[in-house]
Amino acid sequence: GAVVxxxxxxxxxxxxxxxxxxxRSLDFQATTMxxxxxxxxxxxxxxxxxxxxxxxxxxxxxxxxxxLINHASLTLSTLTVTSAHPEDSSFYICSAGTPHSYNSxxxxxxxxxxxxx
Amino acid sequence: xxKVEQNPLFLSMQEGKNYTIYCNxxxxxxxxxxxRQDPGKSLESLFVLLSNxxxxxxxxxxxxxxxKARLSTLxxxxxxxxLSATYFCAVVSYSGGGADGLTFGKGTHLIIxx
Numbered sequence: 001g002a003v004v005x006x007x008x009x010x011x012x013x014x015x016x017x018x019x020x021x022x023x024r025s026l027d028f029q030a031t032t033m034x035x036x037x038x039x040x041x042x043x044x045x046x047x048x049x050x051x052x053x054x055x056x057x058x059x060x061x062x063x064x065x066x067x068l069i070n071h072a073s074l075t076l077s078t079l080t081v082t083s084a085h086p087e088d089s090s091f092y093i094c095s096a097g098t099p100h101s102y103n104s105x106x107x108x109x110x111x112x113x114x115x116x117x
Numbered sequence: 118x119x120k121v122e123q124n125p126l127f128l129s130m131q132e133g134k135n136y137t138i139y140c141n142x143x144x145x146x147x148x149x150x151x152x153r154q155d156p157g158k159s160l161e162s163l164f165v166l167l168s169n170x171x172x173x174x175x176x177x178x179x180x181x182x183x184x185k186a187r188l189s190t191l192x193x194x195x196x197x198x199x200l201s202a203t204y205f206c207a208v209v210s211y212s213g214g215g216a217d218g219l220t221f222g223k224g225t226h227l228i229i230x231x
Contacts, residue, residue, distance in 0.1 A: 006159075034218045034219070036218075042223070043205065043221045043222065043223045043224050044160075044205070044207075044219075044221045045221075046218040046219065046220070049217075049218050059218075093159055093160070095219075106150065106162075106219065107162070108152075108159050108160040108162075109159060110158070110159045111158070111159040113157075
């Protein structure tokens with residue numbers, strides 16, 4: 001079945017540095033990928049929609065200059081957390097879908113746990 | 118703005134019992150998903166519900182959708198410890214066939230005790 005791979009699974013970085021997270025669709029082409037953030041014991045919140053070949057669409061309250069998204073190919077989207085701060089520590093999860101995945105589950109990556117010290 | 122409400126948010130039950138988790142959403146949607154999340158893990162897809170009256174079953178879990186009431190239920194039959202997890206419902210707005218991000222409920226933290 002379709003698989004979404006996310007890397008790294010865990011990262012610890014110092015405050016002020018940038019971290020890049022990759023999301024790959026392994027056996028299908030994903031014209032759209034989604035980035036979510038989950039704080040401990042909370043639900044998932046959609047951050048942005050990544051569209052292949054065009055600019056990402058950010059949800060209200062998400063700083064596009066802080067969370068840079070690049071979707072350069074049909075199988076790869078990246079999220080870069082720039083100038084990370086401790087409050088950015090969270091579980092980041094990507095998911096992928098295609099315009100014709102109407103009756104299929106949206107597949108999620110295994111997530112990236114980011115800790116900013 | 119689409120809102121998704123789940124209840125209960127926390128549920129402790131004994132093995133062998135039945136229970137239902139409810140998911141209400143505020144605006145018309147053409148897709149509803151149920152996911153399971155184990156601690157420290159990502160989401161595991163359980164069900165995709167598309168149409169009014171849809172019912173799907175997998176093992177001890179059964180999900181249904183009433184689009185008129187904007188309500189979905191996840192029913193657990195004869196619970197076993199392995200079903201302990203957090204369950205999320207998520208809804209996508211009508212998209213005309215395009216892919217859209219999901220709005221999640223707050224999740225139901227389910228603990229099943231022997």
